[in-house]
Amino acid sequence: MGDFNDILAKDKRIGQRVKTHPNTEFLQCVNECQVEDVKASGSFYTWSNKQYGDDRIYSKIDRIMANQSWINTYEFAEAVFLNEGIFDHTPGLLTLYPNVISGKKPFKYFKMWKTHPSYESDLKEIWRQSGNGSKMFQTSVTRAKIDLDSIQNQLQKSPLDSNLHMLEKEARGKMIKVQGDYNSFLKQKSKVDWIQQGDCNSALFHACIRQRLRQNRILSIERLDGRRVHEPEMITEAFLEYYKGLLGTKLKQRRKVDVGISARGPILSNEQSTDLMKDFTREEVKKAAFSIPGNKSPGPDGFSSSFFQDNWELIGEDISDAVIAFLESGNILKEINSTIITLVPKCKCPNSVKDFRPIACCNVIYKIATKLLSSRISNILPEIISHSQGGSIKGRFIGHNIMICQDLVRHYHRKANKPSCMIKLDLQKAYDTVEWEFLEEVLTGLHFPNDVLLFSHGDFKSVLYMLQTLKLFSLTFGLHPNAFKTAIYCSNMQEECVNKIRQLSGFMRHDLPFTYLGVPICAKKISRKESETLAYWSQIIIMPKRVLKSIEAICRAFLWKGQAVFYGSGAVAWDNVCESKATGGLGITKLESWNKGAMSKYIWAIANNQESLWLRWVNSVYIKGQSWWSYSASVHSNWYWKRLVALKNQILSLHDSAEFQRHKYVIKAGYKMFNTPKPNTHWSKEVWSRMNTPKHSIILWLVMLNRLKTKERLIKMGIMVQEKCSLYEEQAENIQHLFFSCRETGHCLKEIKEWLGWNARASNVQQLVKWIGRAKISKFKRAVYCVATAAMVYCAWKLRNSVIWQGAKIDANRLVEEVKWNVKARVQFLFPKKLSSVDKECDSIKINVDAALFERNRSYGFGLVARDSNGLLLEGCTTLVYGVVEPVLAEVLGIKEALSWVKEAKWQNVILESDCLCAVQAIRSSLDMISTFGLIVKDCKNLLASLINVSISFVKRSANLVAHSFGKAAILFPDRRFSLEHVLTDLLPCLVAEVYG
Numbered sequence: 001m002g003d004f005n006d007i008l009a010k011d012k013r014i015g016q017r018v019k020t021h022p023n024t025e026f027l028q029c030v031n032e033c034q035v036e037d038v039k040a041s042g043s044f045y046t047w048s049n050k051q052y053g054d055d056r057i058y059s060k061i062d063r064i065m066a067n068q069s070w071i072n073t074y075e076f077a078e079a080v081f082l083n084e085g086i087f088d089h090t091p092g093l094l095t096l097y098p099n100v101i102s103g104k105k106p107f108k109y110f111k112m113w114k115t116h117p118s119y120e121s122d123l124k125e126i127w128r129q130s131g132n133g134s135k136m137f138q139t140s141v142t143r144a145k146i147d148l149d150s151i152q153n154q155l156q157k158s159p160l161d162s163n164l165h166m167l168e169k170e171a172r173g174k175m176i177k178v179q180g181d182y183n184s185f186l187k188q189k190s191k192v193d194w195i196q197q198g199d200c201n202s203a204l205f206h207a208c209i210r211q212r213l214r215q216n217r218i219l220s221i222e223r224l225d226g227r228r229v230h231e232p233e234m235i236t237e238a239f240l241e242y243y244k245g246l247l248g249t250k251l252k253q254r255r256k257v258d259v260g261i262s263a264r265g266p267i268l269s270n271e272q273s274t275d276l277m278k279d280f281t282r283e284e285v286k287k288a289a290f291s292i293p294g295n296k297s298p299g300p301d302g303f304s305s306s307f308f309q310d311n312w313e314l315i316g317e318d319i320s321d322a323v324i325a326f327l328e329s330g331n332i333l334k335e336i337n338s339t340i341i342t343l344v345p346k347c348k349c350p351n352s353v354k355d356f357r358p359i360a361c362c363n364v365i366y367k368i369a370t371k372l373l374s375s376r377i378s379n380i381l382p383e384i385i386s387h388s389q390g391g392s393i394k395g396r397f398i399g400h401n402i403m404i405c406q407d408l409v410r411h412y413h414r415k416a417n418k419p420s421c422m423i424k425l426d427l428q429k430a431y432d433t434v435e436w437e438f439l440e441e442v443l444t445g446l447h448f449p450n451d452v453l454l455f456s457h458g459d460f461k462s463v464l465y466m467l468q469t470l471k472l473f474s475l476t477f478g479l480h481p482n483a484f485k486t487a488i489y490c491s492n493m494q495e496e497c498v499n500k501i502r503q504l505s506g507f508m509r510h511d512l513p514f515t516y517l518g519v520p521i522c523a524k525k526i527s528r529k530e531s532e533t534l535a536y537w538s539q540i541i542i543m544p545k546r547v548l549k550s551i552e553a554i555c556r557a558f559l560w561k562g563q564a565v566f567y568g569s570g571a572v573a574w575d576n577v578c579e580s581k582a583t584g585g586l587g588i589t590k591l592e593s594w595n596k597g598a599m600s601k602y603i604w605a606i607a608n609n610q611e612s613l614w615l616r617w618v619n620s621v622y623i624k625g626q627s628w629w630s631y632s633a634s635v636h637s638n639w640y641w642k643r644l645v646a647l648k649n650q651i652l653s654l655h656d657s658a659e660f661q662r663h664k665y666v667i668k669a670g671y672k673m674f675n676t677p678k679p680n681t682h683w684s685k686e687v688w689s690r691m692n693t694p695k696h697s698i699i700l701w702l703v704m705l706n707r708l709k710t711k712e713r714l715i716k717m718g719i720m721v722q723e724k725c726s727l728y729e730e731q732a733e734n735i736q737h738l739f740f741s742c743r744e745t746g747h748c749l750k751e752i753k754e755w756l757g758w759n760a761r762a763s764n765v766q767q768l769v770k771w772i773g774r775a776k777i778s779k780f781k782r783a784v785y786c787v788a789t790a791a792m793v794y795c796a797w798k799l800r801n802s803v804i805w806q807g808a809k810i811d812a813n814r815l816v817e818e819v820k821w822n823v824k825a826r827v828q829f830l831f832p833k834k835l836s837s838v839d840k841e842c843d844s845i846k847i848n849v850d851a852a853l854f855e856r857n858r859s860y861g862f863g864l865v866a867r868d869s870n871g872l873l874l875e876g877c878t879t880l881v882y883g884v885v886e887p888v889l890a891e892v893l894g895i896k897e898a899l900s901w902v903k904e905a906k907w908q909n910v911i912l913e914s915d916c917l918c919a920v921q922a923i924r925s926s927l928d929m930i931s932t933f934g935l936i937v938k939d940c941k942n943l944l945a946s947l948i949n950v951s952i953s954f955v956k957r958s959a960n961l962v963a964h965s966f967g968k969a970a971i972l973f974p975d976r977r978f979s980l981e982h983v984l985t986d987l988l989p990c991l992v993a994e995v996y997g
Contacts, residue, residue, distance in 0.1 A: 001064040001079075001092060003047075008060075014045070015057035032931040034886065035065040038094065041220065042081040044349040046090045064094050069886055078219040080228075081349070097219050097230070218343070222352040239343070242353040266384040276376055280327055282320040286312065288371035289319070292364065299363035300338045308364055323368050336365050387613035400614030401453075403640065405521050406541075407621065408455055410638040412491040412512055419458020419493045423466070423507065424514065426485035458493040463501050483507060487514065542599050542643040548591040555588065562926065571707045581688050583678040584705065590675065596647055597670030603648045604665040607657070629657045650674075683769045689786035693826055696790035699797055703735055703765055708797070710734050726803045727796075727810055738796060739765040744812045745796045751816040752788055752823075765793060784827065791822040806945070818949050821909050825951075844909040845874065848955075848963035849898040851890035851916075854971050858884050861970025862894040863963045864901055873980040876966055877901065880974030891916035892936050894967075895923065895952065899943040902950055910950040915960040923952055 006026040007013050030036075046062035049055070064079040071077070076097040084090045220230045223238045224245075268276070294306030308319060326332045343356040350356060362370075378394050385393055388401075411417035454470075456462045474480045487510040490498050502509055514521055556574050557566030570577070579585025606615060606628050622641060623631055629652065633645040651660060654673055687700050702708045711723050712734040725733040727744040740749040741764060749768075753760065760775070762768045772785045795818045802808035821844055848865045864877040879897060895914055902910050914920055922929070922937045923944065929937065944950060957964070 001094065003062050003089060005061055012045075012060040013057065015055075030065070032929045032934060033067070034888070034931075034933070035067050036071070038064045038066050038071065038077055038079045039217070039219075040064070040079040040081060040349050042079075042349060042351045043083060043090045044081075044347065046081050046084075046092070048084060048088055050088055062089055062092055064092055067886065069884070076217070076219060080220065080351075095220070095230075224353065238353050239356075243358070268380060268384065272380050272383070276380065280324050280372055282317070282324075284372060284375075285320040285323050285368060286316060288368045288375065289316075289364070291371060292367055297340075297342065297361045299361050299366070300340050301335070301363050303364055305364050305367070319365065319368070323365060323372070326365075326369055327372065332366075332369075336363050338363070387616070396612065400612050402521070403541075403614055404617050405453055406640050407617070407638045409489070409491075409512060409521060412489070415492060417492055420491040421456050421458050421463050421466075421493065421501070422489040423454040423505075424487045424489065424510075425452040425454055425470070426482045458491065458497075460497045460500060463497075464504070467501070467505055481507070489514070541640055542647065543591075543595050545592065548595065551591055559586075571702055571709065572705060576705075579678060582680045582684045584681045584684065586701075589671075593674040594667075594671050596650075596674045597667050597672075599644065599647060600651060600670040600673075601665050601667065602644060603651060604661055607661040682773060683766075686769045686772050686786050686789070689783055689790075691783040691787050691826060691830055692790045693787070693794070693822065696787075696794040696822070699794045700765075700790045703739060703793055704769065706735055708735060710738060726800050733800075736764060738800065739793055740796070742796075744799075744810055744815065745792070747812045748792055748796065748815045748819060752792060752819055755820060756784065756788060758785060758788075765789065780831070784823065787826050788819065788823050791819045791826075795819050795822065814948065817909065821949055825911060844911060845907050846911045846913065847898055847902065848913045848960050849894045850914070850960055850963035850967040851887070851894040852964070852967035852970060853885075853887060853890060855884075857971065858882065859971070860885055860890045861967055861974070862890075862897050863966025863968070863970060864894070864898050865963045865966055866901075866905075866907075873978075875905075876978040878966055878970040878973055878976050880970045886933075888916060888918050889933055889936070892919040892922070892933060892940065895919055896936055896940050896943065899940055899947065899950070902947055903943060908948040908950070910947070912950065912952045913955045913960065913963075914952065915955055915957045915964075917954050920952055920954040 004026060008027055008030065045058035045060050047059045049057045051057070062081070066074075066077075074096050078095050078097065080093045080095065081090045082093065218235055220228055221235050221238050222228045224242060229235055229238055289305060289308050289312070292305035294304055294309060296304060298304040308315065312319075326336075339360040339362050342359045342361055344359050346355050346357050381393055382396070387396075389396075409422065412420065454466055456466045470481065483506050486505075486507045488498075488501060488505065488507050489510060489512060490501075498509060501507075512521065552574060553566075554564055556570055556577075557563050559577070560566060560570040575590075576584065577586050578588045578590045581587045605612070606618065606623075609615070618641070619625075622633070622637060629648075631645065631648075633642045637645075651657075651673070681704070683704050687697055687704060689697075692700075699708070707713075709717075710733050711721050711725075712732055714721050715723060723732045725731055725737060725742055727738075728742045731737050731742070738745060740746045746763070749763070752758070760768065760771045762771045768785075768789050772782055772789065775782070777785075795815055799808070799810070799815055803810060824844065846867050848863075848867075850863050851860060852863065853860045859880060859882045861881065862877075862879040864879075866874040866876070868874055881893075885893070891914060895912070895916075898912055902912070919937070922933070923940050928934060944952065
């Protein structure tokens with residue numbers, strides 16, 4: 001904890017005179033040390049330079065950070081940053097609270113319940129009763145585990161009993177099923193929606209659950225009077241006091257709504273009224289019920305929509321009748337009309353009761369009814385809601401309002417322009433302050449957004465009328481502007497007039513630019529600084545080329561160096577990289593072309609006279625009845641409009657106008673329109689075969705483009721090197737020689753051809769690829785030949801680099817074995833049943849490693865398992881170490897132990913597998929990390945480089961269960977080695993299960 005004198009991200013510092021980007025060293029240090037901020041409240045910015053006006057700067061440079069182990073140990077810790085007072089830094093106070101008893105947990109339905117054998121028969125009883133869902137699961141797990149243990153104990157006595165084999169298979173299937181239920185339980189609690197595939201991810205789910213619990217805890221809060229309270233009862237009382245005062249008050253002199261206002265606006269036709277009043281059907285109720293995501297938080301009854309969706313055949317008819325009866329009669333049970341209020345922080349560092357947003361969690365039956373009503377109303381909303389409302393209306397795009405706003409402020413920076421005024425109004429939300437009688441009066445007639453822009457002339461009288469109208473609105477509705485978020489923007493107005501307006505309104509004066517709906521609003525052409533946070537801007541404005549080039553530079557640096565910054569040229573020009581794979585590129589999107597393709601939809605909309613407020617605006621202000629395709633923008637037009645017209649002219653040069661506007665516009669087609677088509681290469685399918693190892697394909701791609709940095713190419717680049725081949729010094733090194741005219745690589749090609757029965761006369765890589773594309777062979781054989789070609793190129797290039805940079809010895813036979821091993825490993829990974837088609841007698845050894853933590857004993861262990869190609873155990877090993885380490889550190893220590901084991905045994909052709917993706921990626925990476933973890937990773941890299949044909953790969957947890965079992969056994973059987981004949985009986989079942997499925 002303390003003053004780190006640097007920020008982690010650019011949003012951690014505000015002010016006019018600040019650096020655009022933070023230093024990367026601090027961020028790298030935090031990542032390598034694996035620390036994060038302790039849950040914090042109070043002041044978000046912890047330092048101020050105490051200057052005035054535009055010179056004031058705020059930064060978050062004081063932090064209280066901890067690693068995951070500390071956070072798990074002190075899960076009720078909170079850091080409070082107080083006001084700085086007369087100093088420039090805010091004091092940070094770390095409090096370690098005792099375990100907070102949050103009371104009895106409410107009933108909640110979990111999707112895993114539906115897999116219980118008696119679920120359907122007990123559904124009515126479960127519906128009526130409350131309970132803890134996890135207990136039912138725990139009973140199932142216990143029973144399944146007891147069954148499996150019992151059968152496996154009998155198998156130890158009679159290992160050849162086929163009946164017991166069948167019983168074990170059934171019990172194991174039951175256990176796997178229940179484990180899947182548990183995974184479903186964790187996923188539902190963690191609310192992780194983006195994971196669709198992969199292994200059980202239980203560690204991720206647990207981490208997400210812990211993180212959500214930490215963030216949702218309110219350990220202390222500041223009351224309205226400024227006092228901070230810590231006791232749970234006092235915290236509850238503080239919130240109740242705040243919301244009673246906010247929601248329980250009424251305006252003393254509320255203005256009544258003039259009933260003629262709604263009548264003067266759009267009115268529903270008889271046909272629309274009849275359509276709204278139609279009876280609801282059961283099909284509509286079902287559609288509404290199934291449109292509610294199943295992972296949303298339930299209401300007071302504890303049932304999420306997944307319960308209704310899972311059991312619709314059983315309960316759907318009753319639910320449909322209940323919802324329809326409510327909609328017809330207007331009567332609803334109090335239990336259904338109840339909600340649970342959840343407090344969600346409005347800001348990153350909530351401090352006061354005002355800093356939380358109340359969210360209502362409604363019952364699903366209530367949600368279904370509101371879904372039905374909203375679906376009916378959504379069809380007629382475009383007819384009755386003003387076109388000035390762009391968002392939340394079907395068929396309208398909020399970007400149109402942003403572009404109109406850009407037009408209205410385009411003269412704000414010109415001194416010769418007439419006085420103008422704009423108020424960016426932020427209304428306090430309906431849950432903050434609302435007059436319920438007003439809602440009853442206007443529910444069917446009016447619709448108000450939260451963020452409003454008001455424009456007027458710059459004379460005092462015009463602005464005064466606008467403020468009076470706003471006050472009348474507040475007195476009627478009960479919604480008041482948020483004085484802290486509402487801002488006034490003035491252009492060429494007298495300072496005396498501006499001060500009067502500020503005093504009358506209580507609003508602050510701001511200057512352009514400002515952000516509206518995520519997009520910068522500015523009078524001048526948008527600059528690079530204002531374009532830093534892209535969001536969805538590229539669909540609303542034509543982005544500056546410098547911004548797009550900066551993004552592409554980051555992508556280019558990551559592709560060639562794995563870094564964010566890279567100065568120099570890549571192996572292939574970026575324009576060629578952005579070509580499709582079929583035409584010789586990598587298929588990366590060209591940002592400028594995509595931006596133009598996205599913006600072309602507005603050109604298409606104007607050409608087809610699409611109905612919207614923005615189109616009416618541009619037709620009235622700019623086009624004025626002229627032909628769109630022959631229109632030219634005047635010099636006084638807005639900067640974005642000039643760019644749009646220039647884009648229109650570019651489209652005319654590429655496309656026929658009638659053909660362009662005939663079909664419905666799709667951005668994908670627009671993107672293609674701005675890219676010059678190139679002929680397809682003859683080798684793309686072979687280079688990018690789905691079966692190829694990706695890193696092998698990249699090297700083969702560079703070879704086919706003749707962009708690999710051989711000695712011949714380095715000399716052309718002006719780099720003085722010896723031109724002779726490093727593998728066979730009699731000839732110059734170039735693509736043609738290295739693949740495969742060289743004696744060493746040519747020997748490899750000959751051996752691989754014989755091994756695969758490959759009857760091709762081709763003698764270099766270009767001929768090989770061409771032969772594969774033209775040969776009449778099976779798809780599987782074609783894929784294997786592609787894998788072999790890419791592996792030969794990769795391994796040959798790797799050997800050449802090892803000879804140059806590490807002084808490795810040239811061993812042609814070792815090169816052949818490495819290629820064979822790569823081919824077999826790839827086929828085994830993708831098509832395990834077809835491995836015999838490549839090589840039935842595979843001599844490789846597979847080693848699995850896993851770590852286990854024993855927190856109660858303050859120790860950790862490793863499980864190492866070596867097996868042959870048939871899955872039979874060669875040797876197993878358990879190791880126990882006393883001490884407390886992070887899980888990822890234990891995993892990388894286990895990998896180091898496994899590599900040392902391989903070196904001691906002098907094994908070759910080894911596949912080392914771990915289920916720790918972080919450790920595997922770190923070992924494969926070329927980056928060095930200055931930390932304990934980084935030092936151990938470096939040792940692993942050195943060990944790996946000293947071994948013959950040994951590689952490390954990541955596997956899912958489900959594929960690493962044997963090593964996991966050995967790791968868990970380290971606490972009972974420490975520092976032991978086992979052969980197949982002497983393996984422990986407790987570990988034998990997992991070995992048998994993996995071999996025989």
